[in-house]
Amino acid sequence: MSVETASGADPDTLDEPTTVGQWAAPIVSRRVADDVVDRLVTAIALGVYVTTQQLPTERELASMLGVSRTSVREALKQLTQTGYLEVRHGRNGGYFVLADWGPTSAEHVRRHLVPNWEEFEQIFDARTLVEPMIARTAALRCTDEDAARISTALQDYLDAPDHDASRRADSSLHQAIAQATHNPILVNLSVELRTRISLNLGAEPYTDEVRRQAIRQHQELVSAVIDGREDEASHIAAKHFTLSETLIRALVERAEHEE
Amino acid sequence: MSVETASGADPDTLDEPTTVGQWAAPIVSRRVADDVVDRLVTAIALGVYVTTQQLPTERELASMLGVSRTSVREALKQLTQTGYLEVRHGRNGGYFVLADWGPTSAEHVRRHLVPNWEEFEQIFDARTLVEPMIARTAALRCTDEDAARISTALQDYLDAPDHDASRRADSSLHQAIAQATHNPILVNLSVELRTRISLNLGAEPYTDEVRRQAIRQHQELVSAVIDGREDEASHIAAKHFTLSETLIRALVERAEHEE
């Protein structure tokens, strides 16, 4: 990294100089290992790799990501130390996603969720605004091909045998809907918001009641999108993402009372 | 997502692989100079520095951005070679923004606009969807303080003596509106979209008629936002950004016919 010298002189710039003030913010040179960490966390957050599942080997990851094994190892070391992964030696060894990195414990909530609470509020807020817009647009532009893909994703979601599969299918379903907008920028936006939530949260709270409600909402949402009922799609999406927000809030409340 | 036992055959990865496929895309290590280029282009695009205006000196830029002068020089070299900047030697020398890097010429349109046309369509589309949502949210959350800032920005816009000042004020105005959402994520989203447009486009086409129309729309938009008329704000924003899209399209048409 670079020197931290005098560049200070950064008086409070909270008024409106964001346009002028932010463009010259210090450039931090990102290390490759940090990028690898981000990719892996994203993959786990999106459900590409789930609990107890084995990641590709170091050499495979290095090849997949086009970086050296050294950098991959650096990233995996970070994730292992943070408690996301577990490593096993010897033949059939490798890195495994640890089971308990969700908001399962009040401990996790206090240590990870609460400190980032402000950012969290912002992400939720943005998602509640963006996703209905995406759902509306998807409903307006959904082709037969899109509809087929969305239906398949919904079916996968309904068939999901456990929580992990459910998370993964949920991710795919929302992705399929976003893709029906036929605009990669919106798809990325949606992915980014979902990732940032999972990234802070691990998995969302999960009970039978929640699942029933989520299933109904997903069915309604898919139906509205496929049939091109844009107002309804937008409205259901808003309700859907408000639900998940409510759950998190309840979780945090509970954790704080336990304290 | 078809990881295991997907019901439908899902052999190829071209169908919906974005979730699974994209996380492992090769990591490209960005060089510091490239980041500097981005920052400078953004600053110019947002109107922080305008035609014939002098940029800070190399040493100042290096200090502002927290990078070495070597990297700044590398970036400035690129921008000079590309034709964005002009360099003058000796005392009172420095780097100056060149005048003619807008869509002033059919040449520019063909060389820069047309090759990126697909991305351009996507950006416009996203903006037409996102900005109304932002305007609506701003209208719903606008405080007195926000209203004051927005009014000031509007006045600056009305007072702008020339095209450059107008561009800068336009940028500030939209920024002020976005900030009334009180959500940094949305503010960044708006900045990013506007930047990416200016970045491809330089300045937008500009005639007296266009300016009159833009002024009216800005006044209506500000009034709707400040008074909390969210539906109207959303609607005007949509109209406003559609106007700029229409102008660009007309420009490209013309350039292609000249060919």
Place this chain on the structure above:
DNA sequence: GCCTAATGGTTTAGAGTCCAGACCCTATAC
């Protein structure tokens, strides 16, 4: 039980990037 293979763990040399700082060159202001 022994060997093999697959995996993580370690080391090293070299190329590339970035930085700080010193110094040179040029044109303007005075």
Place this chain on the structure above:
DNA sequence: GTATAGGGTCTGGACTCTAAACCATTAGGC
């Protein structure tokens, strides 16, 4: 004409990333 404010150039050193070889550990096959 000289001082000065800028860009232009060079160098040594620190850090990062890579490639490739080699070590250590364990499961599976015989």
